[in-house]
Amino acid sequence: xxxxxxxxxxxxxxxxxxxxxxxxxxxxxxxxxxxxxxxxxxxxxxxxxxxxxxxxxxxxxxxxxxxxxxxxxxxxxxxxxxxxxxxxxxxxxxxxxxxxxxxxxxxxxxxxxxxxxxxxxxxxxxxxxxxxxxxxxxxxxxxxxxxxxxxxxxxxxxxxxxxxxxxxxxxxxxxxxxxxxxxxxxxxxxxxxxxxxxxxxxxxxxxxxxxxxxxxxxxxxxxxxxxxxxxxxxxxxxxxxxxxxxxxxxxxxxxxxxxxxxxxxxxxxxxxxxxxxxxxxxxxxxxxxxxxxxxxxxxxxxxxxxxxxxxxx
Amino acid sequence: xxxxxxxxxxxxxxxxxxxxxxxxxxxxxxxxxxxxxxxxxxxxxxxxxxxxxxxxxxxxxxxxxxxxxxxxxxxxxxxxxxxxxxxxxxxxxxxxxxxxxxxxxxxxxxxxxxxxxxxxxxxxxxxxxxxxxxxxxxxxxxxxxxxxxxxxxxxxxxxxxxxxxxxxxxxxxxxxxxxxxxxxxxxxxxxxxxxxxxxxxxxxxxxxxxxxxxxxxxxxxxxxxxxxxxxxxxxxxxxxxxxxxxxxxxxxxxxxxxxxxxxxxxxxxxxxxxxxxxxxx
Numbered sequence: 001x002x003x004x005x006x007x008x009x010x011x012x013x014x015x016x017x018x019x020x021x022x023x024x025x026x027x028x029x030x031x032x033x034x035x036x037x038x039x040x041x042x043x044x045x046x047x048x049x050x051x052x053x054x055x056x057x058x059x060x061x062x063x064x065x066x067x068x069x070x071x072x073x074x075x076x077x078x079x080x081x082x083x084x085x086x087x088x089x090x091x092x093x094x095x096x097x098x099x100x101x102x103x104x105x106x107x108x109x110x111x112x113x114x115x116x117x118x119x120x121x122x123x124x125x126x127x128x129x130x131x132x133x134x135x136x137x138x139x140x141x142x143x144x145x146x147x148x149x150x151x152x153x154x155x156x157x158x159x160x161x162x163x164x165x166x167x168x169x170x171x172x173x174x175x176x177x178x179x180x181x182x183x184x185x186x187x188x189x190x191x192x193x194x195x196x197x198x199x200x201x202x203x204x205x206x207x208x209x210x211x212x213x214x215x216x217x218x219x220x221x222x223x224x225x226x227x228x229x230x231x232x233x234x235x236x237x238x239x240x241x242x243x244x245x246x247x248x249x250x251x252x253x254x255x256x257x258x259x260x261x262x263x264x265x266x267x268x269x270x271x272x273x274x275x276x277x278x279x280x281x282x283x284x285x286x287x288x289x290x291x292x293x294x295x296x297x298x299x300x301x302x303x304x305x306x307x308x309x310x311x312x313x
Numbered sequence: 314x315x316x317x318x319x320x321x322x323x324x325x326x327x328x329x330x331x332x333x334x335x336x337x338x339x340x341x342x343x344x345x346x347x348x349x350x351x352x353x354x355x356x357x358x359x360x361x362x363x364x365x366x367x368x369x370x371x372x373x374x375x376x377x378x379x380x381x382x383x384x385x386x387x388x389x390x391x392x393x394x395x396x397x398x399x400x401x402x403x404x405x406x407x408x409x410x411x412x413x414x415x416x417x418x419x420x421x422x423x424x425x426x427x428x429x430x431x432x433x434x435x436x437x438x439x440x441x442x443x444x445x446x447x448x449x450x451x452x453x454x455x456x457x458x459x460x461x462x463x464x465x466x467x468x469x470x471x472x473x474x475x476x477x478x479x480x481x482x483x484x485x486x487x488x489x490x491x492x493x494x495x496x497x498x499x500x501x502x503x504x505x506x507x508x509x510x511x512x513x514x515x516x517x518x519x520x521x522x523x524x525x526x527x528x529x530x531x532x533x534x535x536x537x538x539x540x541x542x543x544x545x546x547x548x549x550x551x552x553x554x555x556x557x558x559x560x561x562x563x564x565x566x567x568x569x570x571x572x573x574x575x576x577x578x579x580x581x582x583x584x585x586x587x588x589x590x591x592x593x594x
Contacts, residue, residue, distance in 0.1 A: 141445035145480035163449045174483040210496040215485040
C-alpha cells in the first residue's frame with residue numbers, strides 16, 4: 001500500500017534557518033509585481049532587502065511576465081523606487097520573446113497584439129513588426145472580410161497585454177494563424193493584471209491569449225513563467241546553476257511553479273496574489289499538482305529580510 | 314477494446330427516409346446559435362408547409378433561449394451584456410433589465426480607468442455572446458461583476474468561428490468572447506446554445522416534438538450534430554460550412570469515442586441537393 005506523501009508547508013524564514021537559507025543560493029531571480037512593487041508603489045522595504053542581498057555577493061535578476069515595458073523602462077522604474085539594477089539584469093517576457101525569435105533565425109514580420117514593451121525589444125534585435133495601438137470596429141463585422149487586408153509578410157503572431165484589444169485585432173490574429181506555418185507566441189498567460197486595492201478586476205494577458213487560442217484552435221508557445229524559457233535565456237548567458245539559484249515570487253501558479261520546473265529553490269511572499277489560506281489549502285489537498293505550488297520558504301513580505309539580516313551582523 | 318467508428322457514407326440509400334420525415338413532420342424549425350440579429354435567410358424554408366414563409370415562433374436562437382432561461386429562473390435583477398443587440402431585444406421582450414450593448418472604448422491607462430469605471434448596481438448576471446464591440450473596458454466590467462460568486466455567468470453559445478464563405482479571413486465567434494471572460498473568472502459559464510440540449514427542451518415544451526421523429530440539420534459537428542445527439546434527434550450534416558469531409562474521416566478513424574459522437578447519421582454535400590432527390594421521390 002502506498003502512503004500519500006504529505007507535503008510540507010513553506011518554511012517561514014527566521015533566525016534559526018537564516019544561515020542555511022542564505023548559504024543555499026548564489027543567484028536570485030525575483031518577480032516584480034506583488035513582490036517588489038504594486039503599480040508604481042514600493043512594497044515595504046523590498047528595495048533594501050534586494051540591495052542587501054546584492055551586497056552579500058548574490059547575483060540579482062528581475063524576472064517579470066509583464067510585457068508592457070521594455071528593459072530600459074524597467075531599469076528606470078527600478079532606479080525610481082530605489083533598486084540597484086542594470087539592463088542585463090532585467091528578464092521580461094517581451095525580452096525573452098525577442099531572444100527566442102532571434103535564436104530561431106526568424107526573418108519575417110511579427111503581428112503584435114500588445115504594447116511598445118514588445119515592439120521595443122523586437123527593434124533591439126532587428127525583427128520587423130506591425131504597428132501597435134487601437135484598431136476599432138468601423139464597419140459591420142461581416143463586411144470586414146471585404147475591407148481588411150492582411151500583411152503578407154507576417155510570419156508570427158505575438159500576443160501580450162493589450163488594453164487596445166478589439167474585434168478587428170482578434171480577427172487579424174486569427175486570420176494570420178490560419179496559415180499553420182505562422183508562429184503563435186504568447187508573452188505569458190497570467191489571468192489577471194496585478195492591481196491591488198481595487199473594486200475592479202483587470203484581465204491579464206491570459207484573457208487575450210485564450211481568446212485568440214480559441215479561434216486559432218492551437219496552443220501558443222509561452223515565453224513567460226511558468227515556462228522554463230526565461231531561465232534558459234539567462235542561464236545560457238550567465239551559467240547559472242539551478243541548485244544555487246533562488247526564485248522569489250508572489251504567484252504560485254507562475255513564479256513558484258517556474259522555480260520548480262527549473263529545479264530552483266523557491267520563496268513565496270504574501271504581499272501579492274497568494275495568501276496563507278491558499279498555502280494551507282494546497283498542503284491539505286490530495287491532488288499532487290497542488291503540492292507543486294508550495295514553495296520551500298515563505299515570508300509575509302520581502303522587506304522582513306532586512307531586519308533578519310541585521311541579526312547576522 | 315477501442316475501435317474506430319464503422320461509419321459509412323449513407324446518403325442516397327437513406328434519403329427517401331429523410332424526405333418522408335421532412336414532408337411528414339411539416340414543421341421545420343430554425344435552431345440557431347447566433348445571438349446577433351445577423352440572421353441569414355434559410356433556403357430550406359420553402360419545404361415548410363407554411364406557404365407564407367417562416368414565422369417568428371419557428372426561429373429559436375440562443376439569445377431567445379437565454380432570455381427564456383432567465384425568465385424561467387424568475388430572474389429579477391439586471392444583466393450585464395457582453396454581446397450584441399439580439400440579446401438586448403430578447404431580454405426586453407421578457408421584461409428583464411440590462412445594461413445595453415455597443416462600444417465602450419479604452420480611455421487612458423489602467424490607473425485612469427480604475428478611477429473612472431463605475432460598475433452598474435443590481436447586476437446579478439453576466440451574459441456573454443458574440444460581440445463585435447469587444448474591448449478592454451467591457452471585459453473589465455464583465456469580470457468585475459463576476460467577482461461575486463452569486464452573479465450568474467451565462468454564455469449564449471461557444472461557436473468558435475463563422476463559416477468563411479470563400480474569404481481568407483476568419484470571423485471569430487462567441488466562443489472567443491466567452492474564453493476571454495472565463496479565463497479571468499476561472500469558473501465555467503452555463504452554456505445555453507448548441508451543443509447543450511436547452512434549445513430543444515424549449516422547442517419541445519412549446520411544440521411537443523417527438524425527438525425520434527425530428528431531424529437536426531447543421532454544418533458544424535461539434536455544435537449542431539452534438540446538439541442533435543444530446544437531444545436524441547436524427548442528425549444530418551451539410552458540407553457547405555464549418556465541418557469538412559476530412560474532419561468526418563478523422564472522427565471516424567479516431568479511437569476516442571467522444572469523436573464518434575460528432576458523426577452525423579446522414580450527410581449531404583449541400584442542402585439544396587434535397588430538391589433533386591425529392592423530385593425523384
